[in-house]
Amino acid sequence: MAMARSEAAAALPEVIPASARDRPAGRRALVRTARFMRKRKLGAFGVVLVIVVLVAAILSPLLQRYDDNRQFLARNPNYQAAPSGGGSVLAQLQAGKTANDVSEFVTERFQSPNGTHWLGTDAFGRDIYARIIVGARLAALIGIFASLIAVTTGTVCGVVSGYFGGLIDLFFQRVVDGVQAFPALVLLLLIVQVFKTPPLWLTIAALGFLGWATSVRVVRSAVLSIRQQPFIEAARSCGATDIRLMLAHVLPNVVAVILILFSIGIGAYILAEAALSFLGLGPQGVTTWGKMVEAGRNGLDLHPWESLFSGAAITVAVLGFNLAGDALRDELDPRLRGR
Amino acid sequence: MSQGLSGYWSRPIRRRRLIAAGASSAAAAALLAACGGSNNNTAKVATKAAATAPATAPSAATAASSGTTAAASPTQAASPTAGAALPPPTGQKGGILRAQIPNVFDSTDVHRALGDPTLWTSNYLYNKLVMYANPDEGTLEPDLSEKFEAPDAATYIFSLRKNVKWQPPVSRPFTSADVRWHIERQANGKLLDGSDGGFTRQVFYKTITNIETPDDFTVKLTLAAPNGTFLDRLAAYFSTLPNKETTEKFEATHRTLTEEAMVGTGPFICVQLRAGQEVKFKRNPDYFKPNEPLLDGWVAPLIFEDPVAYRAAYLQKQVEGWGSPDPSQTKAVIDQNKGAMTEVLTGVGNTVALIINRNTQFKDVRLVKAMNQAVDRQKLIQTFHQGLGQNSGIVTWLQEGFAIPPEELGKLPGYRSDRNQELKEARDLWTAGGGPALGDVDITVPVTWLANWPDTPQIIAKMFNDNLGVSQFKSSQSDYNKDIIPNLGNGKFPHWFGWISQVNSPDPRSDLRNSFHTKGSTNYNKVGLLPGDPNLDDQIDKATTLVDLKQAVVAVRAIQDVIMANAMFGNITLYNYISRTAYWNYYHPLLKAQAAAGNPAAGFNIFAGHLLARYNWIDTRDPSYQGRPPASL
Numbered sequence: 001m002a003m004a005r006s007e008a009a010a011a012l013p014e015v016i017p018a019s020a021r022d023r024p025a026g027r028r029a030l031v032r033t034a035r036f037m038r039k040r041k042l043g044a045f046g047v048v049l050v051i052v053v054l055v056a057a058i059l060s061p062l063l064q065r066y067d068d069n070r071q072f073l074a075r076n077p078n079y080q081a082a083p084s085g086g087g088s089v090l091a092q093l094q095a096g097k098t099a100n101d102v103s104e105f106v107t108e109r110f111q112s113p114n115g116t117h118w119l120g121t122d123a124f125g126r127d128i129y130a131r132i133i134v135g136a137r138l139a140a141l142i143g144i145f146a147s148l149i150a151v152t153t154g155t156v157c158g159v160v161s162g163y164f165g166g167l168i169d170l171f172f173q174r175v176v177d178g179v180q181a182f183p184a185l186v187l188l189l190l191i192v193q194v195f196k197t198p199p200l201w202l203t204i205a206a207l208g209f210l211g212w213a214t215s216v217r218v219v220r221s222a223v224l225s226i227r228q229q230p231f232i233e234a235a236r237s238c239g240a241t242d243i244r245l246m247l248a249h250v251l252p253n254v255v256a257v258i259l260i261l262f263s264i265g266i267g268a269y270i271l272a273e274a275a276l277s278f279l280g281l282g283p284q285g286v287t288t289w290g291k292m293v294e295a296g297r298n299g300l301d302l303h304p305w306e307s308l309f310s311g312a313a314i315t316v317a318v319l320g321f322n323l324a325g326d327a328l329r330d331e332l333d334p335r336l337r338g339r
Numbered sequence: 340m341s342q343g344l345s346g347y348w349s350r351p352i353r354r355r356r357l358i359a360a361g362a363s364s365a366a367a368a369a370l371l372a373a374c375g376g377s378n379n380n381t382a383k384v385a386t387k388a389a390a391t392a393p394a395t396a397p398s399a400a401t402a403a404s405s406g407t408t409a410a411a412s413p414t415q416a417a418s419p420t421a422g423a424a425l426p427p428p429t430g431q432k433g434g435i436l437r438a439q440i441p442n443v444f445d446s447t448d449v450h451r452a453l454g455d456p457t458l459w460t461s462n463y464l465y466n467k468l469v470m471y472a473n474p475d476e477g478t479l480e481p482d483l484s485e486k487f488e489a490p491d492a493a494t495y496i497f498s499l500r501k502n503v504k505w506q507p508p509v510s511r512p513f514t515s516a517d518v519r520w521h522i523e524r525q526a527n528g529k530l531l532d533g534s535d536g537g538f539t540r541q542v543f544y545k546t547i548t549n550i551e552t553p554d555d556f557t558v559k560l561t562l563a564a565p566n567g568t569f570l571d572r573l574a575a576y577f578s579t580l581p582n583k584e585t586t587e588k589f590e591a592t593h594r595t596l597t598e599e600a601m602v603g604t605g606p607f608i609c610v611q612l613r614a615g616q617e618v619k620f621k622r623n624p625d626y627f628k629p630n631e632p633l634l635d636g637w638v639a640p641l642i643f644e645d646p647v648a649y650r651a652a653y654l655q656k657q658v659e660g661w662g663s664p665d666p667s668q669t670k671a672v673i674d675q676n677k678g679a680m681t682e683v684l685t686g687v688g689n690t691v692a693l694i695i696n697r698n699t700q701f702k703d704v705r706l707v708k709a710m711n712q713a714v715d716r717q718k719l720i721q722t723f724h725q726g727l728g729q730n731s732g733i734v735t736w737l738q739e740g741f742a743i744p745p746e747e748l749g750k751l752p753g754y755r756s757d758r759n760q761e762l763k764e765a766r767d768l769w770t771a772g773g774g775p776a777l778g779d780v781d782i783t784v785p786v787t788w789l790a791n792w793p794d795t796p797q798i799i800a801k802m803f804n805d806n807l808g809v810s811q812f813k814s815s816q817s818d819y820n821k822d823i824i825p826n827l828g829n830g831k832f833p834h835w836f837g838w839i840s841q842v843n844s845p846d847p848r849s850d851l852r853n854s855f856h857t858k859g860s861t862n863y864n865k866v867g868l869l870p871g872d873p874n875l876d877d878q879i880d881k882a883t884t885l886v887d888l889k890q891a892v893v894a895v896r897a898i899q900d901v902i903m904a905n906a907m908f909g910n911i912t913l914y915n916y917i918s919r920t921a922y923w924n925y926y927h928p929l930l931k932a933q934a935a936a937g938n939p940a941a942g943f944n945i946f947a948g949h950l951l952a953r954y955n956w957i958d959t960r961d962p963s964y965q966g967r968p969p970a971s972l
Contacts, residue, residue: 069801089729096938099726107721299668
């Protein structure tokens with residue numbers, strides 16, 4: 001075992017000090033993490049935020065405390081049933097009674113943060129904390145899957161386009177031009193309106209489709225420089241097929257770019273979904289942060305909690321993914337690694 | 340429930356924004372309706388007299404304002420709680436009102452318009468043969484007629500005013516020939532080219548079997564059968580009389596908005612009616628009612644799709660009134676501006692209901708009953724209206740004289756305060772009726788509702804799943820124009836939760852007939868035609884012929900008992916809510932009762948826009964008028 005470790009350590013590049021090469025793998029990871037956090041403080045902060053969001057998303061059934069649509073209803077101590085023939089509710093209100101006086105049960109709406117409702121309640125008496133936790137799951141789901149779609153399809157098209165060039169490249173790039181010619185939000189609105197009631201998968205697909213164009217461009221650029229490298233020529237001269245060249249030699253060299261695209265994209269997609277939901281065009285029938293911001297907007301001066309906390313959640317998630325993505329880029333890009 | 344003649348069932352709500360002003364429709368309704376001076380106690384005393392005397396004299400006040408002689412003008416109260424008269428107008432003349440109206444017009448032809456915006460707007464520009472002196476109580480007064488008589492419930496004689504002129508450019512006298520054309524065009528249902536015109540009230544006008552016009556100012560109508568609600572229908576907001584020449588000129592282009600297409604006899608002349616622009620009216624200088632209107636004009640801004648913008652416009656006095664979908668916000672604004680604003684509470688005529696399609700999944704009446712008991716009315720009122728609302732039976736509480744009293748309603752399934760008992764029974768019925776085998780049940784919510792309360796689908800689906808102990812309910816959004824209205828006739832409409840008919844009269848008989856008679860024009864749930872249904876035809880027919888309101892109340896109550904026992908045959912009425920509207924004090928809207936001792940004022944629950952010209956005014960001397968931006972036409 002000691003021998004194996006020693007051989008592995010010997011294989012490490014010289015940039016890693018000998019003392020580090022002799023450490024166990026787990027410890028090395030810790031050291032690397034510590035170094036990353038020391039060097040990229042903002043990135044580390046971003047990673048922490050991302051972890052918070054992902055933990056909230058993954059463990060939301062455990063963390064949310066209440067069903068996100070549960071309405072808290074309480075018996076009204078002020079209620080007195082109107083005597084027989086006491087007139088309509090409207091008549092009672094016009095006689096000076098309040099809405100609370102005439103309701104046997106009242107929803108616990110617009111509560112400020114308290115022990116029962118950590119972040120308060122919304123207009124329908126629902127727990128804002130529970131809704132934000134559930135919203136985290138959706139935000140993560142949308143962000144990750146939309147980014148995955150964009151990056152996966154973008155990578156395939158970008159590698160093919162960049163590797164083959166010529167007419168194939170021309171075709172892909174003109175399609176990309178076409179997609180990018182539309183303002184993203186307008187295109188999103190168009191897609192959503194066509195489908196009228198967008199289910200979750202459609203929102204994800206639409207966002208992914210929009211990100212596809214950018215991914216193609218970036219990956220193609222990377223491929224264009226890779227395919228000029230001598231090792232590609234060498235592999236080709238050894239008889240490697242195009243498929244093999246792309247999968248075994250080109251793709252591994254653009255992985256860093258793909259990872260960066262993926263991580264930064266997540267934040268952008270979360271933001272885009274929030275914008276759509278804010279406009280009332282996001283996924284229906286689910287709790288989203290964008291919808292929460294919109295729902296609280298009308299009474300922002302009187303009941304700010306819903307918009308405030310959901311807006312903060314969006315900020316945390318987007319900031320986290322962006323900072324983490326930036327740090328990842330700095331870490332993986334050889335030109336920026338030392339900075 | 341659905342009202343036949345104006346037909347919410349067939350009413351298109353063209354865009355999200357139509358009732359996107361939605362809770363603001365409450366505000367709009369409150370703004371457009373209103374006016375006052377009665378109290379319930381006096382009303383109820385007077386009621387009894389009215390109930391036994393369907394053709395009583397109008398009050399001196401209404402006679403004075405309408406230029407009639409009291410002794411010669413019979414009126415009829417449509418509500419057994421009717422009676423009190425409105426005070427004469429006393430406001431300052433002049434000024435231009437700025438208040439929005441639900442201005443999503445589907446036509447300029449009131450005979451063919453499906454949407455309420457056109458019909459409501461016509462009440463400011465046109466007149467009717469008779470009109471409500473007090474819509475909530477159903478008292479009538481002559482409008483285009485100088486007096487009217489009803490020798491029996493099948494014969495009606497109208498003596499028309501001689502001083503009525505059509506607005507420019509027509510500018511000729513109004514005569515009995517105009518009334519004949521108005522009735523015959525709708526009864527025949529044909530356009531000038533002979534094609535079917537889609538006349539929405541054809542069924543009603545076809546009941547008039549004979550029209551006699553012995554001279555230019557007398558019209559005698561004979562009905563196929565006695566109808567105790569006939570005058571009531573003529574007074575409703577959808578019975579305005581348009582001008583023949585103008586209507587025919589724009590017949591082929593009635594969907595294109597232009598002020599030229601809406602020429603009437605009314606208090607205002609339309610000076611701008613263009614798509615995407617403010618609607619503008621100016622005072623009709625030749626209006627036949629003396630001292631009306633008080634206002635010089637009216638500018639109706641485009642509907643505020645953003646409630647925040649609407650509120651900002653109100654606070655800057657760019658509009659005179661405002662109401663938020665969140666009533667607590669309206670209250671907060673009023674409280675912050677104490678002394679400068681008035682709070683007005685108004686019952687909203689758009690009933691909130693759960694419509695279950697019995698033609699598809701819910702053929703077993705037990706399933707419909709289960710839904711009726713599973714739905715939590717009080718919670719919905721709390722959820723969407725913060726407690727400002729009241730449960731309604733099939734006859735709403737707005738129609739107090741005919742409705743089942745609250746204490747009795749509270750003993751019926753679906754309305755009891757013991758929710759545990761309700762839910763136990765609901766679950767038993769659901770299981771017994773084979774509910775679990777239905778698979779997914781989608782309760783749709785129209786987009787117009789969602790504009791105000793976007794999370795409704797989640798709340799509705801959860802309510803039924805929780806209350807019935809299942810997980811088969813889901814909820815999606817629907818569109819009145821695309822999903823609901825086109826499918827009403829073919830029985831394929833979705834189940835939906837949202838607004839239904841505009842209550843247009845204190846007398847519910849016409850609505851009941853349309854929805855629950857086997858020949859009813861809006862009997863889309865095939866009441867009486869499906870196996871096991873009781874047949875209500877005889878009861879409804881008999882009730883409709885009654886002129887004596889006391890008897891009518893008894894008859895309607897018997898009909899309601901059957902309907903309620905069958906969970907309203909899927910047309911499950913839930914509640915009517917109450918809108919809270921804020922007005923700057925310089926603006927005096929049409930009110931049923933003024934604010935007093937710190938209590939809110941009362942608007943009319945049933946559309947009263949035709950009274951606006953008489954009662955709305957702007958007080959330039961009120962301190963709150965300071966800072967109001969100038970208005971111009």
